[in-house]
Amino acid sequence: GENVEQHPSTLSVQEGDSAVIKCTYSDSASNYFPWYKQELGKGPQLIIDIRSNVGEKKDQRIAVTLNKTAKHFSLHITETQPEDSAVYFCAATYTGNQFYFGTGTSLTVIP
Amino acid sequence: GAGVSQTPSNKVTEKGKYVELRCDPISGHTALYWYRQSLGQGPEFLIYFQGTGAADDSGLPNDRFFAVRPEGSVSTLKIQRTERGDSAVYLCASSLRGGDSYEQYFGPGTRLTVT
Numbered sequence: 001g002e003n004v005e006q007h008p009s010t011l012s013v014q015e016g017d018s019a020v021i022k023c024t025y026s027d028s029a030s031n032y033f034p035w036y037k038q039e040l041g042k043g044p045q046l047i048i049d050i051r052s053n054v055g056e057k058k059d060q061r062i063a064v065t066l067n068k069t070a071k072h073f074s075l076h077i078t079e080t081q082p083e084d085s086a087v088y089f090c091a092a093t094y095t096g097n098q099f100y101f102g103t104g105t106s107l108t109v110i111p
Numbered sequence: 112g113a114g115v116s117q118t119p120s121n122k123v124t125e126k127g128k129y130v131e132l133r134c135d136p137i138s139g140h141t142a143l144y145w146y147r148q149s150l151g152q153g154p155e156f157l158i159y160f161q162g163t164g165a166a167d168d169s170g171l172p173n174d175r176f177f178a179v180r181p182e183g184s185v186s187t188l189k190i191q192r193t194e195r196g197d198s199a200v201y202l203c204a205s206s207l208r209g210g211d212s213y214e215q216y217f218g219p220g221t222r223l224t225v226t
Contacts, residue, residue, distance in 0.1 A: 006153075032213045043115070043202055043217030044154065089153050096206075096213040097167040099144070101153030 002027040004092050006102025013080050014110050021105045023090035024072040030092040033073045035064060038087045038104075047088075048075070080109045113137065115218035117203050123224045124193055132188040132221045136205030143186050144215060145178055146202040154202055160186060161208065193225045 003026040013019050025033075031052035036044035050057045050064045050073065057064050061080075066073040077084055090102040116135045124130050136143050142161055146154035156170040160180045168178070175193075180186040190197055200222050204215040 004153075034213070034215070036217075041219070043204075043219050046214060046216065049214065091153075093213060095167075096142075096208065097159045098156045098170065099154075099215070100156070103153050104151070 001098075002030055002092055002094070002100040004090060004100045004102045006090050006105060008105060009103065010106045010108075012108045012110060015080060015082060017080055019075075019077045019080055019084070019107055019109075021075045021088055021090070021107075022072060023074070023092075023102050024070075025092045025100075026071065027092070027094060028068075028071065029094040032093050032096065033064070033066060034091050034099075035062075035075050036089045036091065038089060044089055077107075080107075082109050082111050085109045115203055115205050115216055117201075117218040117221050119221060120219065121222045121224075123226060126193060126195060126225055128193050128225075130190050130193055130223065132190075132201050132223070134186045134188070134203030134205075134218060136184065136186070136203070137207075137216055138184075140205035140207050140216075141183070142206040142208040143180060144204040144206070145186070145188050146204065148200045148202055148220070150199075157188070190223075193223075195225045198223055198225045 006023045034049035038044045061078045063076040087104045091099045093099045118133045145157040148154045159167040163183045175191045177189045200220040202220045204217045206215045
């Protein structure tokens with residue numbers, strides 16, 4: 001089955017700086033890669049996703065890049081704000097049935 | 112509109128007891144997923160329903176775990192003879208599966224504690 005690894009496990013940045021979280025996957029058949037933000041006591045919330053036929057996608061301060069050859073994808077958050085502080089998860093799937101999640105990155109934005 | 116809801120939000124049970132966890136998906140979403148999330152970990156896939164049928168139950172850890180979705184909407188995750196290792200947050204997600212649409216929307220989860 002698919003194996004998704006996520007780094008770093010914790011990340012602290014100053015407000016206004018950028019944050020980058022990286023994930024690698026093992027199954028070259030995976031074709032959909034979502035990113036989720038999870039706040040304490042809540043379920044994961046989809047913030048951006050990318051499909052394997054696209055190399056980059058951007059939504060305001062958030063962007064995701066995908067390198068299919070290297071089998072890795074990254075989340076980029078620019079101009080970070082304190083409300084961006086949360087745990088972020090990457091995931092991968094090739095059927096839409098089973099989603100394989102990374103172990104999470106705890107992001108802290110320091111005001 | 113209403114999101115995915117899960118009840119109860121918290122459940123404490125004794126080892127060996129039976130529990131049921133309920134998920135109400137977003138109206139019209141044909142796909143429903145159950146995940147288990149342990150502390151400090153990402154969600155772990157348990158089972159996926161498309162309509163009323165379990166299209167993929169390969170993530171269920173053993174035969175103590177069972178899930179149903181009899182009318183293609185509400186789903187119940189059932190755990191028999193609970194063990195302390197079953198303690199986790201159980202998450203439900205729904206999706207409007209159509210074509211290549213895979214977007215999942217998660218509920219707030221049920222925190223299960225087995226004492």
